[in-house]
Amino acid sequence: MLEVHFIIFLLWAAMQSLIGVFANGIILVVSGIALVRQRRLASLDLLLSCLATTRICVQVLMFSIHLVGLSLVKESVLINNLLILMFVNELGLWFATWLAVFYCVKIATIPHPIFFWLKMRISKLVPWLILGSLLHSLISSGLQSKYMWPFYKGVIENYFSKNRTKTEDISSEPFYIFFVGLVPPLLIFLVAVLLLVFSLGRHTQQMRTMGTRDPCRNPHVNALLSILSFLILYFSHYAVTVLFCAQIVQFGSFLFLLCLMISGAFPAGHSIILILGNAKLKQNVKMFLLRGKCCQ
Numbered sequence: 001m002l003e004v005h006f007i008i009f010l011l012w013a014a015m016q017s018l019i020g021v022f023a024n025g026i027i028l029v030v031s032g033i034a035l036v037r038q039r040r041l042a043s044l045d046l047l048l049s050c051l052a053t054t055r056i057c058v059q060v061l062m063f064s065i066h067l068v069g070l071s072l073v074k075e076s077v078l079i080n081n082l083l084i085l086m087f088v089n090e091l092g093l094w095f096a097t098w099l100a101v102f103y104c105v106k107i108a109t110i111p112h113p114i115f116f117w118l119k120m121r122i123s124k125l126v127p128w129l130i131l132g133s134l135l136h137s138l139i140s141s142g143l144q145s146k147y148m149w150p151f152y153k154g155v156i157e158n159y160f161s162k163n164r165t166k167t168e169d170i171s172s173e174p175f176y177i178f179f180v181g182l183v184p185p186l187l188i189f190l191v192a193v194l195l196l197v198f199s200l201g202r203h204t205q206q207m208r209t210m211g212t213r214d215p216c217r218n219p220h221v222n223a224l225l226s227i228l229s230f231l232i233l234y235f236s237h238y239a240v241t242v243l244f245c246a247q248i249v250q251f252g253s254f255l256f257l258l259c260l261m262i263s264g265a266f267p268a269g270h271s272i273i274l275i276l277g278n279a280k281l282k283q284n285v286k287m288f289l290l291r292g293k294c295c296q
Helices: 004-038 043-069 075-107 113-147 149-160 173-181 183-210 217-245 254-277 279-295
Strands: none
Touching: 004 043, 004 254, 004 279, 043 075, 043 113, 043 254, 075 113, 075 149, 075 183, 075 217, 113 149, 183 217, 217 254, 254 279
């Protein structure tokens, strides 16, 4: 019989997955409606659609990991789907990074020729950024499956083995290769966030000096809060990855389950933040909820 905290964790994991799939499904539906009406997708909608697609895949795979963590499903399910999860997860990180860059370029005002060039061409660059992210994730996954698969398999088997070996028995050198592979999107994301914070802070200071109130300030602040909230989830995701690969947490412990909950909050939480920070998405969510109540 499962302990109380295991049952609570299972309910939380199920709710988390449902919310994540629903939120990202809303983004896809809204983008699909825009595509049908306009027969084309704006760059931001295209980026959001790609991000939502990867998030749905990650959410489903994360729920299977939750079941493995509760020992309701054999660890072979995790082993068989691990490379797929890593590919989709890395691709989603890149898409989220480019979304932050898109917000930064469109909102921030920085007097530099390169920034002006990006502001004029960012919409046309989005498809190429998506394609580049796809190729990078494919190459990265291929290299990891060739050179790092024994390490991943060893970590998983070590976690779920009844006679668990010590952490030192498994070399952690390949883990650093994996971590270095995820550093570029993190650095790009940090630069975009810092530039946006700098630009918004300077703009707000100018408005205060002039004694005027900028009507566009609220959208700017909403975008900034959205990116900062995602930054917290982003770092939490990295921290959980470090803990798991370094085998610091013990399987089945409360900390182990807590780490799984944090990692599962990453794809669901940011999607909700995106909807709350986007007027069009928020309006469509209200419309769907009202229609659902009317159908009842």
